[in-house]
Amino acid sequence: MDVPVRRVRSCLKTIMKLYSILFLTFISFRSYGEYQVLSDSGLERVTAQADLPTIPLLDGVDFNVGASGIEIDLDVQADIGSIEWKDEDGYGDGGSAGALILKGVHIGSSSGSISSEMVRSKTPFAPSELAQIHGMLVEADPEKGTLITIKQIGDTQGNGLDLIVNDIYFGRDLSAEGQRGLGLLVEDLSNFVSDDYLARINKTFGLTLSSLDDGLGTQGGNYYPVKMRMQPLEGENINSNIAVDNGFGGGLEDLAGIGSLGQTSMILDAQFVVYVDKIAVYKDDWEAGIQGLMVYQGIDTTGDGVEDTVGPAALTNMRMETIDHQLADGSSVQAMYFSNIDFKADIAMGNIYMGDPDTGSLGALHIDNLHIQDTKMWIYPND
Numbered sequence: 001m002d003v004p005v006r007r008v009r010s011c012l013k014t015i016m017k018l019y020s021i022l023f024l025t026f027i028s029f030r031s032y033g034e035y036q037v038l039s040d041s042g043l044e045r046v047t048a049q050a051d052l053p054t055i056p057l058l059d060g061v062d063f064n065v066g067a068s069g070i071e072i073d074l075d076v077q078a079d080i081g082s083i084e085w086k087d088e089d090g091y092g093d094g095g096s097a098g099a100l101i102l103k104g105v106h107i108g109s110s111s112g113s114i115s116s117e118m119v120r121s122k123t124p125f126a127p128s129e130l131a132q133i134h135g136m137l138v139e140a141d142p143e144k145g146t147l148i149t150i151k152q153i154g155d156t157q158g159n160g161l162d163l164i165v166n167d168i169y170f171g172r173d174l175s176a177e178g179q180r181g182l183g184l185l186v187e188d189l190s191n192f193v194s195d196d197y198l199a200r201i202n203k204t205f206g207l208t209l210s211s212l213d214d215g216l217g218t219q220g221g222n223y224y225p226v227k228m229r230m231q232p233l234e235g236e237n238i239n240s241n242i243a244v245d246n247g248f249g250g251g252l253e254d255l256a257g258i259g260s261l262g263q264t265s266m267i268l269d270a271q272f273v274v275y276v277d278k279i280a281v282y283k284d285d286w287e288a289g290i291q292g293l294m295v296y297q298g299i300d301t302t303g304d305g306v307e308d309t310v311g312p313a314a315l316t317n318m319r320m321e322t323i324d325h326q327l328a329d330g331s332s333v334q335a336m337y338f339s340n341i342d343f344k345a346d347i348a349m350g351n352i353y354m355g356d357p358d359t360g361s362l363g364a365l366h367i368d369n370l371h372i373q374d375t376k377m378w379i380y381p382n383d
Contacts, residue, residue: 104166145231160190292350
């Protein structure tokens, strides 16, 4: 069975459009950015400040860039009317067209707690409530790839990045019939680990974790820089017969370094600590979610077998390629192929709840030494 090239293009174009929308979020009219071109010596100083002591960040990836880079500070607020992914023929033979629709996507940083009414509001943030993403350092090398370091997401007062989706519809948009979709809230996402939070999870789970000094003189906790490296791949498996139509404007493919998706094959390494104060879904007057979520990797710094220090979760050497993939029935399709997925993390959830966060608590959860390895994934159109 041959999969029409136009359907492959359509699927990949949809992914490109979503990528472009997210990219445009950070250059919206409510965004304020400060760009600084750094000298070689200045770049060395910034990188040294970002590296945490005793943790070999991106150890072994051989990324030593001798050229200048740029550093970006963003104070951002953005609103997107809707994002829609549509499947023209639905599921199986004779299926009907369906869609995944996100209506009312808002990014900002509320100065107070976010209520269920704010999750449904078309203007949940005041004009001054901007999310802070500071110290985004971009270094590039034509052979070794691109290294992105983000030093600070949010502030030290617990005000991280907030994401609100007013309505999520599965299948079709029911807003014209007066039905609300699922509301989504991601509240106070940051890379700041507070002393108060560590004290709570240490008590809850019997841990002895502490955070590392970030070298910034931060009070009440420490920032953990987010690091990601994208290294281009070359080889026989790279196909270039899928063209991406950039008719949706702006030359964003060139700006973001994407080009043809058929040629976008790379190795991805990432290390990060992420804290989220609350993730919740809403349906009418009901909600369910997680409070106090942290993704990290515990480190034993004393050799006594006890993890005593918060370190970064790590995604190592994941390969992304466009290949010809053979299905079980013998047919062949073009697919995005993810291989050598190796991910290590610990996950702490301070409170899992349904209904009221206080009275509907289901308890706390800690996942220790999660290791996903030698995993492969193919994504391809279903005809």
